Amino acid sequence: MAVYALTGFSLVSLLSFGYLSWDWMKPSLVADVATDPMEKSLRPAFARPPHIIFILTDDQGYHDVGYHGSDIQTPTLDRLAAEGVKLENYYIQPICTPSRSQLITGRYQIHTGLQHSIIRPRQPNCLPLDQVTLPQKLQEAGYSTHMVGKWHLGFYKKECLPTRRGFDTFLGSLTGNVDYYTYDNCDGPGVCGYDLHEGEDVAWDQSGKYSTFLYAQRVSKILASHSPKEPIFIYVAFQAVHTPLQSPKEYIYRYRSMGNVARRKYAAMVTCMDEAVKNITWALKKYGYYDNSVIVFSTDNGGQTFSGGSNWPLRGRKGTYWEGGVRGIGFVHSPLIKRKRRTSWALVHITDWYPTLVTLARGNLSNVPGLDGYNVWPAISEGKESPRTEILHNIDPLYNHAKHGSLEDGFGIWNTAVQASIRVGEWKLLTGDPGYSDWIPPQTLTNFPGSWWNLERLTDGLRKSVWLFNITADPYERYDLSDQRPDVVRTLLMRLVHYNRTAIPVRYPAENPRAHPDFNGGAWGPWASEDDAEEWEGGREPLKSRNKKKKCKICKLRSFFRKLNTRLMSNRI
Numbered sequence: 001m002a003v004y005a006l007t008g009f010s011l012v013s014l015l016s017f018g019y020l021s022w023d024w025m026k027p028s029l030v031a032d033v034a035t036d037p038m039e040k041s042l043r044p045a046f047a048r049p050p051h052i053i054f055i056l057t058d059d060q061g062y063h064d065v066g067y068h069g070s071d072i073q074t075p076t077l078d079r080l081a082a083e084g085v086k087l088e089n090y091y092i093q094p095i096c097t098p099s100r101s102q103l104i105t106g107r108y109q110i111h112t113g114l115q116h117s118i119i120r121p122r123q124p125n126c127l128p129l130d131q132v133t134l135p136q137k138l139q140e141a142g143y144s145t146h147m148v149g150k151w152h153l154g155f156y157k158k159e160c161l162p163t164r165r166g167f168d169t170f171l172g173s174l175t176g177n178v179d180y181y182t183y184d185n186c187d188g189p190g191v192c193g194y195d196l197h198e199g200e201d202v203a204w205d206q207s208g209k210y211s212t213f214l215y216a217q218r219v220s221k222i223l224a225s226h227s228p229k230e231p232i233f234i235y236v237a238f239q240a241v242h243t244p245l246q247s248p249k250e251y252i253y254r255y256r257s258m259g260n261v262a263r264r265k266y267a268a269m270v271t272c273m274d275e276a277v278k279n280i281t282w283a284l285k286k287y288g289y290y291d292n293s294v295i296v297f298s299t300d301n302g303g304q305t306f307s308g309g310s311n312w313p314l315r316g317r318k319g320t321y322w323e324g325g326v327r328g329i330g331f332v333h334s335p336l337i338k339r340k341r342r343t344s345w346a347l348v349h350i351t352d353w354y355p356t357l358v359t360l361a362r363g364n365l366s367n368v369p370g371l372d373g374y375n376v377w378p379a380i381s382e383g384k385e386s387p388r389t390e391i392l393h394n395i396d397p398l399y400n401h402a403k404h405g406s407l408e409d410g411f412g413i414w415n416t417a418v419q420a421s422i423r424v425g426e427w428k429l430l431t432g433d434p435g436y437s438d439w440i441p442p443q444t445l446t447n448f449p450g451s452w453w454n455l456e457r458l459t460d461g462l463r464k465s466v467w468l469f470n471i472t473a474d475p476y477e478r479y480d481l482s483d484q485r486p487d488v489v490r491t492l493l494m495r496l497v498h499y500n501r502t503a504i505p506v507r508y509p510a511e512n513p514r515a516h517p518d519f520n521g522g523a524w525g526p527w528a529s530e531d532d533a534e535e536w537e538g539g540r541e542p543l544k545s546r547n548k549k550k551k552c553k554i555c556k557l558r559s560f561f562r563k564l565n566t567r568l569m570s571n572r573i
Contacts, residue, residue, distance in 0.1 A: 044336070044359075044360060044377060044381065046292075046336060046360075047292075048231070048292065049141065049142070049143070049231040049360070049361045049362050050231070050292050050293055050294045050334070050336055050360055050361075051228070051231060051232050051233075051284075051289045051292055051293040051294070052138070052143075052231075052232075052233045052234070052293070052294050052296070052357055052360065052361070053219075053233075053234050053236065053280065053284065053293060053294070053295045053296070054103075054233070054234070054235050054236065054296045054298070054353070054357070055236045055238070055277060055280070055295065055296065055297045055298070056099075056100075056103070056149070056235070056236065056237045056238065056298050056299070056300055057238050057240060057241065057273060057297075057298075057299050057300065057329075058096065058150060058237070058238060058239055058240060058241060058242040058299075058300055059241055059242045059243075059299075059300070059301065059302075059303055059304050059307070059309060059318060060240075060241050060270065060273075060299045060303060060309070060329060061299075061302060061303020061304075061305070061309035061310045061311045061312075061324075062299075062302060062303065062310075062311040062312075062314055062323075062324060062327055062328070062329060063303070063310040063311055063312045063313075063314075063442060064241075064266075064267075064270055064303055064309060064310055064329075065077050065078070065081075065270075065329050066078040067081055067082065067086070068329070070310070070442070071258075071267070071442060072267045072270045072271060073254070073267075073271050073274070074270060074271065074274040075274065075278075076274045076275065076277045076278040076281065077274055077277060077297065077331075080277070080281065080295065080297065080331065080333040081297070081331040081333070082341065083333060083340060083341060084295075084331050084332050084333035084334060084337060084340060084341075085331060085332050085333075085337060085339075085340065085342055085343070085344050085380050085381075086330075086331045086342075086343045086344065087330035087331055087332070087344055087346070087348050087380070088343055088344065088345055089344070089345045089346060089347050089348065090298075090327070090328050090329075090330035090348045090349075091326050091327060091328060091347075091348070091349045091350065091391050091393070091423070092298065092299060092300060092301055092326060092327075092328035092330075092349075092350045093109070093300075093301060093326065093350065093393075093394070094301050094302060094318060094319050094320055094321060094325035094326055094393075094394075094435070095117070095118055095301050095318065095319055096118055096150075096152050096176055096300055096301065097114060097117075097118040097119045097152050097153065097176075098114060098115075098118075098394070099300040099301055099350055100151075100152055100153055100237070100300065101114050101127055101153060102349075102350050102351045102372075102373075103134065103298075103350050103351070103353055103354070104127065104131075104133045104134050104135075104153065104165075104354075105127070105131045105132075105133060105134070105351075105354065106134070106351050106352075106353075106354025106355055106368070106371040106372060106373040107131070107351065107370070107371060107372050107373075108351065108372045108392050108394070108499075109394055110392070110394070110395055110499060110500070110502065110503035110504070111370070111372065111502065111503070111504060112127065112128055112131060112504070112507075113128060113504050113505060113506055113507035114127070114507060115394055115395060115396050115397075115398075115503070115506055116396050116397075116398040116399065116506050116508045117398075117508065118152065118176060119152065119153060119154045120176075120187065120511060121174075121175045121176070121185070121187040121191075121515060121524055122187060122191070122511035122512055122513070122515040122516070123154070123156065123508070123509050123510075123511055123512070123515075124156040124157075124509050124512055124515075124528055124532070125154050125156065125507055125508070125509050126153055126154020126155060126156060126157075126159075126160030127153040127154055127160065127165065128507070129159055129160070132367070132368050133165050133166045134166070134353070134354050134357065134358070135147070135165065135166030135167050135233060135235070136165070136166035137166075137354075137358045137361075137363045137364075137365075137368070138166070138231075138233045138357070138358065138361050138363060139166055139168075140363060140364065141231070141358070141361040141362055141363035141364075142230075142231060143231045143232060143233045143361060144168055144226060144230060144231070144232045144233070145166055145167050145168050145232075145233045145234075145235075146167060146168060146169045146170075146222050146232070146233070146234045146235070147162045147167040147169070147170045147171075147172065147234075147235045147237070148170075148171050148172055148215045148218045148219055148222075148234065148235070148236050148237070149171075149172045149173075149211075149215050149235075149236055149237030149238055149239060150172055150173050150176070150237045150238070150239050150242075151170075151172060151173065151174045151237070152174070152175065152176050153165075155174040155175075155524070155525065155526055156512075156515065156526060156527060156528045157526050157527075157528045157529075157530070157532075158200065158526045160526070161174075161200055161526065163199055163200055167235070169199065169222070170197065170198070170199055170200075171196075171197070171198050171199075171203065171206075171214075171215070171218050172196070172197065172215070172237065173185070173195045173196055173197070173211075173239065174195055174197060174524055174525070175187070175195050175524055176242075177239070177242050177243060177244070178195045178196070178211075178239065179244060179246070180210055180211045180212070180239065180240075180244065180246040180247075181207075181208055181209070181210060181211075181246065182194075182207055182208070183195050183196035183206070183207055183211070185524060191516060191517070192517065193516075193517020193518075193520070193522055193523050193524045194207070194517070194522055194523040194524070195523065195524040197525070202521070202523045202525065210246075210248060210272075211238075211239045211240070212238060212239070212240045212269075212272050212273050212276050213272075213276065215236060215238060215239075215276065216236075216276035216277075216279045216280055217279075219234055219236055219280050219283065220279065220280070220283040222234060223283045223284065223286075223287045223289060224283070224287055226287075228287060228288035228289045228292070231361065232289070233357075233361075236280065238273055238276070240269050240270070240272065240273040240276075241266055241269040241270050241273060241308075241309070243304070243307050245262060245265035245266055245269065245307065245308060246265070246269070247265055247268035247269045247272055248268075248272065251268035251269070251271055251272045252264060252265060252268040254267075254268065254271065255267045255268055260308075262306075262307055262308040263308045263310075263442070264308075265308060266307065266308025266309060267308070277297075281295070290335070291335050292335075292336070293334060293335070293336075294332065294333075294334040294336060294357075294360060295332070295333040295334060296330075296331075296332050296353065296357075297329070297330060297331050297332075297333070298328055298329070298330045298350065298353075299328040299329045299330070300328075301318050301319075301325060301326070301328075302314075302316065302317050302318045302319075302320070302324045302325040302326065302327070302328075303317065303318060303324075304317060304318045304319075305317040305318075305324075305440045310440065310441070310442040311323075311324030311325075311327075311440070312439070312440065312441045312442055313439065313441075313476050314327055314439075314475070314476060314477075315437060315438070315439050315476055315477040315478075316434070316435060316436060316437055316438075316477075317435075317436055317440065319435055319436070320434055320435025320436055320437070321393050321394070321419070321421035321430055321434040321435060322430075322434055322435065322437055322477055323471070323475060323476070323477055325435065326393055326421075328350070330348065332380050336381070337380070337381045338381045338382050339381065339382055339383045342383070344379065344380060344383070346376065346379040346380070346385070346386035346388075347386045347388045347389065347391070347423075348376050348379070348380075348386060348388065349373065349388060349391045351371070351372045351373035352373040352374050352375070352376045352388065353373065354371060354373045355371055355373045355374060355375045356373070356374075356375050356376050356377050356380075359375045359377060360377060372392075374386070374387040374388045375387070376388065389424070389425060390422065390423055390424040390425065390495065391422065391423040392421075392422050392495075392496075392499050393420075393421035393422060393423065394419075394420065394421060395418065395419075395420040395496060395499060395500055395503060396418070396419045396420070396432075397418055397506065398506055398508060399418075399419040399432065399433065400419075400433060401415075401417035401418060401419075401432065401433075402416065402417045402419075402431075402432045402433045402464075402465040403417075404417075404463055404464065404465050405417025405418070405431065405432055405465030405466075406465070409465055409466060410431070410466070410493055411489075411490050411493060413490075413493055413494065413497055414431065414493040414496055414497055416431040416432065416465040416466050417431075417432055417465060418431060418432050419431070419432035419433055419434070420432060420496050421434065422492055422495055422496055422499070423471065424491070424492055424495055426470050426471055426472035426473070427468065427469070427470060427471070427488055427492060428468070428469045428470075428471045428477075429466070429467070429468050429482075429488075429489060429492035429493070429496075430466070430467040430468075431465055431466055431467075431493075431496070432465060433465075434467070439476070464480075466482045466489060467480050467482055468480060468481045468482040468485060468488060468489050468492070469481065512527075512528075514527050514528070515527050
């Protein structure tokens with residue numbers, strides 16, 4: 001058993017926060033997954049297809065919403081969730097691109113080749129073009145489709161852009177994070193460019209407008225110009241509350257008594273985003289959409305604890321497979337829900353939105369076999385049992401292998417050095433290096449995280465490569481049962497082996513200097529030719545070797561400027 005140094009927070013502390021009184025769901029121990037998600041599909045009896053508004057926030061921690069006991073004010077989210085259905089057994093992915101790809105495709109990362117890290121700005125990579133996306137299916141069903149906000153699913157060629165992947169319109173950023181006012185993004189020293197796009201063009205004229213306000217205003221404009229008699233899908237992927245920590249001063253002033261500066265700015269951003277959601281909801285009512293609408297709210301991953309976020313009382317943070325990295329804030333608000341004003345403990349994963357929303361839209365799922373998502377609308381609307389009994393959190397063969405992992409530790413069937421995680425029924429297994437594993441309470445103190453008493457730290461976790469938790473009984477992952485229940489460990493390892501057999505090769509190409517914004521007018525955007533794209537997608541050679549001939553013109557140009565700069569500097573000296 002691991003030895004813990006519990007410094008400052010105990011069982012009494014948890015009780016004082018009110019978390020241990022929660023009525024956690026109790027699914028079966030190790031249930032079998034449904035072999036065909038479409039067999040569970042039930043069409044709701046709506047008079048006409050509903051308008052769908054999907055709101056995704058960025059890096060918002062599990063604790064950072066009012067109804068989870070937060071010190072951050074989120075009255076709109078609290079009200080919408082209270083009047084709808086709160087999803088308290090809802091899972092997402094630990095970082096940006098994976099969650100977005102699984103939402104858009106309804107498939108696990110291992111089935112799209114995006115199981116490692118994120119898509120970086122200079123990589124010739126994007127959401128695989130052979131995947132039929134959620135907005136494409138909704139277009140087939142007669143929906144007008146619009147995206148506002150952060151894409152982060154690749155853009156190295158035009159075919160990867162949102163407007164080529166099923167969205168009629170797009171206003172937002174293509175990369176992972178930008179300045180909230182200037183929309184500049186630097187992918188390393190000197191590799192900076194502008195990233196705000198209107199359709200497939202650079203939106204230079206929008207610079208200076210705070211993105212949270214800009215995106216909410218665009219949603220209102222879309223609703224005002226569309227007819228509520230025709231179904232509409234709007235995907236609102238807020239940049240908030242990802243770094244950089246920026247907010248209008250009037251929101252920061254509300255939290256002036258909060259000692260920790262990062263937490264203060266972060267809180268302001270969350271409240272600002274909450275008001276943006278209020279404005280979107282108001283527009284739905286003003287323009288006649290609300291009565292036939294479904295609003296889905298989801299976070300994309302756990303909060304970044306050293307940038308103001310909090311996942312308390314869950315373990316871990318963004319980028320980890322502990323509950324603090326993968327358990328999300330989620331709720332559905334809709335007049336169409338049959339059993340409103342309740343909390344659902346049905347097991348739901350971000351892949352489930354694809355079949356759920358397509359079914360709500362009366363779309364056709366027969367031509368997209370092999371989805372990893374399930375239609376969970378009956379569980380959400382009527383309180384029925386979820387068809388989902390397990391979640392593959394991920395298998396990442398490229399992540400740093402754990403030093404103490406081995407095939408022997410995995411009963412000869414799984415190398416426990418490989419980073420992987422799976423939830424089956426009430427059991428959760430982690431192998432390899434799951435990531436930063438501390439429990440971190442809300443960062444309200446001025447000198448956090450420097451004060452040792454603000455952490456509960458695992459002291460010998462680095463010596464392990466297998467963890468097993470009963471998440472129903474132990475949602476905070478404090479009691480590792482891998483030694484006591486080797487039978488369950490073996491069963492879940494077999495499930496990992498099963499999934500790994502279905503995995504496709506990882507898509508994670510080397511960065512290419514031709515993506516530099518300097519060669520694209522100072523903005524991030526598509527840069528590869530059709531010939532380049534075909535060669536790279538074929539995966540025939542590593543990019544570093546294939547780029548040599550293609551880069552010659554750029555290399556010569558750079559060499560010229562370096563020599564010119566050297567001469568100028570010599571003259572000055």
